Amino acid sequence: xxxxxxxxxxxxxxxxxxxxxxxxxxxxxxxxxxxxxxxxxxxxxxxxxxxxxxxxxxxxxxxxxxxxxxxxxxxxxxxxxxxxxxxxxxxxxxxxxxxxx
Amino acid sequence: xxxxxxxxxxxxxxxxxxxxxxxxxxxxxxxxxxxxxxxxxxxxxxxxxxxxxxxxxxxxxxxxxxxxxxxxxxxxxxxxxxxxxxxxxxxxxxxxxxxxxxxxxxxxxxxxxxxxxxxxxxxxxxxxxxxxxxxxxxxxxxxxxxxxxxxxxxxxxxxxxxxxxxxxxxxxxxxxxxxxxxxxxxxxxxxxxxxxxxxxxxxxxxxxxxxxxxxxxxxxxxxxxxxxxx
Numbered sequence: 001x002x003x004x005x006x007x008x009x010x011x012x013x014x015x016x017x018x019x020x021x022x023x024x025x026x027x028x029x030x031x032x033x034x035x036x037x038x039x040x041x042x043x044x045x046x047x048x049x050x051x052x053x054x055x056x057x058x059x060x061x062x063x064x065x066x067x068x069x070x071x072x073x074x075x076x077x078x079x080x081x082x083x084x085x086x087x088x089x090x091x092x093x094x095x096x097x098x099x100x101x
Numbered sequence: 102x103x104x105x106x107x108x109x110x111x112x113x114x115x116x117x118x119x120x121x122x123x124x125x126x127x128x129x130x131x132x133x134x135x136x137x138x139x140x141x142x143x144x145x146x147x148x149x150x151x152x153x154x155x156x157x158x159x160x161x162x163x164x165x166x167x168x169x170x171x172x173x174x175x176x177x178x179x180x181x182x183x184x185x186x187x188x189x190x191x192x193x194x195x196x197x198x199x200x201x202x203x204x205x206x207x208x209x210x211x212x213x214x215x216x217x218x219x220x221x222x223x224x225x226x227x228x229x230x231x232x233x234x235x236x237x238x239x240x241x242x243x244x245x246x247x248x249x250x251x252x253x254x255x256x257x258x259x260x261x262x263x264x265x266x267x268x269x270x271x272x273x274x275x276x277x278x279x280x281x282x283x284x285x286x287x288x289x290x291x292x293x294x295x296x297x298x299x300x301x302x303x304x305x306x307x308x309x310x311x312x313x314x315x316x317x318x319x320x321x322x323x324x325x326x327x328x329x330x331x
Contacts (some may be wrong), residue, residue, distance in 0.1 A: 053140030080150040
């Protein structure tokens with residue numbers, strides 16, 4: 001469950017290392033320490049329920065830094081990504097991901 | 102990685118079904134090796150993208166405790182490792198994971214379903230034979246031990262004849278009256294064509310009832326068995 005104050009790992013090669021969630025959907029600014037940026041969560045430790053009855057859980061809470069349009073700021077993504085991102089039209093992220101589970 | 106949108110696929114043993122344009126597989130629980138059916142269990146994705154399937158929270162919790170399934174007695178991994186269950190058999194070949202989907206063929210699907218049943222039966226028969234053979238030596242051993250114990254302790258065992266003659270070893274015989282209401286009544290079952298006592302296996306036709314009036318059951322038997330024509 002990602003709430004405000006939750007620390008998230010960053011799963012791409014933008015220079016952020018850790019993020020803290022402040023609220024959902026914040027407008028973007030250039031990347032600096034303690035900057036407010038937008039990120040999309042790609043995996044959660046809390047289980048995800050899918051329509052086919054599958055329940056899936058990841059090892060950490062991770063996010064990818066994105067800009068206004070939803071394109072990732074970095075060029076590489078590490079680790080597995082939840083399939084839900086495809087439905088939510090984060091296609092660039094999905095294409096960069098090494099594994100979509 | 103196979104695309105989500107595929108045709109109906111049925112692979113022997115490792116069933117892949119098409120539901121809502123999503124493929125589904127019968128996975129094996131990572132901990133106990135039982136099959137995980139759709140809608141059951143949890144999948145855990147580790148950071149190195151390795152997926153662990155669990156059939157129920159028991160297995161999931163054991164995994165979180167970092168237990169090694171090879172050391173946990175009730176798992177298949179343990180049983181196979183320690184030779185309790187059958188490890189090598191040709192029937193296991195049918196259940197190997199296949200990643201190439203096959204084009205749907207109705208005949209193939211039908212034959213596959215029939216074969217699954219048969220192979221299942223063969224495999225379980227062989228597995229139970231394996232266990233039976235494993236337990237045979239124990240039975241023989243126990244019999245040997247029992248025989249040895251008998252030989253050693255024969256002085257404690259008294260011959261039946263001696264038992265009967267030695268009144269101190271038998272319980273005295275008591276004659277008791279059975280109260281009347283406790284005696285079981287065998288009630289006859291009357292009908293239009295005769296009467297029957299099913300418990301004793303008697304049926305007396307009405308034409309014979311005259312001959313058997315007033316007789317007790319033993320006498321009725323005698324009359325009936327003498328084969329009177331009626």
